[in-house]
Amino acid sequence: MKNKKIYKSFSDSVKDIKNGSSIMIGGFGGSGGQPTRLMLALRDLGLKNLIIISNVAGISVTTGYGWPKNITPVDQGIFFETKQVKKIICSFPVTGSIKPISEIEKSWQNGDCEVEIIPQGTLIERIRAAGAGIPAFYTPTGVGTIVAQNKEQRKFNNRTFLLEKALSADFALIRANRSDTFGNLEYIGTSRAFNPAMATASKITIAEVNEIVKPGEIDPEKIGTPGVYVNRIVKRKLKDPYP
């Protein structure tokens, strides 16, 4: 039971992802918590029509957002440079100012991909709902804005709310610090972000980790994702230059 989840290489761990698959990519945006090696392995498959679900996306390369200054960033833009994406669902796909322009904005301008922009709290709650067996919930966020278009509205206690539905995916690529051989994951600091929720909301969850240890080596009080949610684990090389 213990070692079936461990994959030898990033490329092995993603090779059953197909044209048209929906893929959650964890982290917040920025380098901390981002499954950078899994993203590169996915990009190298050369697939088409992917549906990508992320939070902040494509901003790091354009502005250095959330990366150490001495490292050239990698972000969701890698899938757009190569026209692999049919649609991205995210909360923050373009920079605040009009320039510099991100790969995602370029693709959108060229009509190569669809961009669906969702308030961050609604996005994470929709992902959480999918993992938690909740098909839909009401939220106050977005009422009276274009986010409310074509959505059911309803009053509770005289305040208006929107009906939002669960959001799941075929695959989740996530990042953690350490995993034990059961797939129990330990995170560091703000690198949790979207990773724990996405782990629960996909058919196959693949975790990129710095280290794989024996059960019991991670303090059970510090496990952020129970192994029940993790299908595959891949260890990074020692001293990977990416954070």
Added chain:
Amino acid sequence: MKNKKIYKSFSDSVKDIKNGSSIMIGGFGGSGGQPTRLMLALRDLGLKNLIIISNVAGISVTTGYGWPKNITPVDQGIFFETKQVKKIICSFPVTGSIKPISEIEKSWQNGDCEVEIIPQGTLIERIRAAGAGIPAFYTPTGVGTIVAQNKEQRKFNNRTFLLEKALSADFALIRANRSDTFGNLEYIGTSRAFNPAMATASKITIAEVNEIVKPGEIDPEKIGTPGVYVNRIVKRKLKDPYP
């Protein structure tokens, strides 16, 4: 800012609870995670018409459930012996077999109180929703049973779900291992249970803890309830005989 939350005694910390207040009591049932000293302080106020929200309730005294064998249990029954409760909302108020009978079942038989029984997953999710700004959500649990009576039903992807609403309270009495002076709480093992959700869902959250430490003494990766949710902290005496 740091020390305003610390109360010197359990009785001080609960003295503004009033007749008719709604009160969440944390833990799962059993001794671990139960705010036993806060419960006793509340009982001693001699209030009436309380609304109590708990999970497993009143079972420990009747069966020893979740208590070490050498200690006489205390549980939610203490509020029923003294007829302080108008209504209890919980998932597990009576034992599996007809005897022995709990204080809650006695009160219910005598018509002294109302007992509302909710599936455990629905109860915790309703409490969570209240803290998370979600007024209502759909859940599959209870469809086709008496739990579905008078509830709105709706299909998503051809499966039927019930609409369930957020559940909040005036006060939450919760239990943790340690608190720092900001009110950041650390839990041990399964003593989390209903405590973290209840902390978010009440107007005033009061935490009973074994120890109060300086900020930074609890590993930030192990804080189960951020201090933003905790209004009052009360430290137990050293070597309290209750677990």
Added chain:
Amino acid sequence: MKNLSFNNDPAPRLSRNDIARKAAQFLPNSSIVNLGIGIPSLCANYLPSNIEVLYHAETGLLGYKDLYEGEKGNPNIMDAGGNFPIEVPGMVFFDSIESFNMIRGGHINITVLGAFQVSGTGDLSNWMIPSRGIGSIGGAMDLAENTPTVIVAMEHTTSTNIPKIVEQCTYPLTSKNCVNLIVTDVAVIEVKYYEKQKSKLILKEKASGWNISEVQKITNVELFEE
């Protein structure tokens, strides 16, 4: 507790421990399992040696194996039955929100539950005796409704030999069309769903000395053999 036994029985019925032993044979390797209280909780004692599973408890615990006996144990590590599991490496703790996300989201692979009644369409009643007027739901409805595989482990009849496998449950329901397998003291019966909310009961195994017509006598729903 003695085995149930009645004058017309062709052979002894299984003990509660033997029902648990039989039910435990249906737990797949590497599965995440939640055991209900009563007979189901005994399954943990009879897991085949070549099978490894992870137990989930509603209290917020995944990965325990055995329980402390007697005076031992830590009240801060409790299962849903109020027992104190022994700490093992790889055990995980979480709060009740997460515990029921796992259940409601279908991440627990299989649950073994007790029952007052099971219907021919897989409806389960296991939380309230009608004459009592009050009962405890606990996590039973969440588990029964949302776990992909539900095994019922129970005695085939009441202590007065009244069938518990019935056309329609007369006890308050826990969940409809949820039961996949019924393991009793005289038989193993599969609830085979061939259409939404329709099913047949397939008699898969009989206790030693019992044949289908003898099992049928104490079963209120028609049994089929494959």
Added chain:
Amino acid sequence: MKNLSFNNDPAPRLSRNDIARKAAQFLPNSSIVNLGIGIPSLCANYLPSNIEVLYHAETGLLGYKDLYEGEKGNPNIMDAGGNFPIEVPGMVFFDSIESFNMIRGGHINITVLGAFQVSGTGDLSNWMIPSRGIGSIGGAMDLAENTPTVIVAMEHTTSTNIPKIVEQCTYPLTSKNCVNLIVTDVAVIEVKYYEKQKSKLILKEKASGWNISEVQKITNVELFEE
């Protein structure tokens, strides 16, 4: 970045840093605060010395104070602006579910946000320039809609002196009736709600050398003094 300045101005407008310094004066002691990107993020540099607040970042962080500068910092401790806060005792980490429960549940006391436009009824537009056709919402809608007190910190006009306080927002909305206080480079204006979705703009403070009629000239909604 230079202060905005136009020929008809009676006196200099405040710098972006001075807008932030002014806005910071409205942060109550012991409050939980979320600062948006741009001018709002500068408030942290000007918190009055007798005031202590806890900063919340959408990334899953509560209790930071200062940011690392230059090459320093840990990518695993990031704020929503992509900066790396300095670790302090009592800092807490959590995932995005919890981070937005705090916001949506109203547990963050006060937020300071930037704006493209604010209407006389407190509507806020701060996420998309219509001509661009695409924008980033991030946490802005959750914060604006659900935080009990919303301060807007912005320049009073665009760089071509077009008023940003308007009868009706023409930019896509972030949230309706959410703004409580507008702090600009020429004035501090309270949005006083006297009925649901109705409000008056109360001019509370003017920059040195500015009077109400001069502020009114670059404000498209009638201003009142108390």
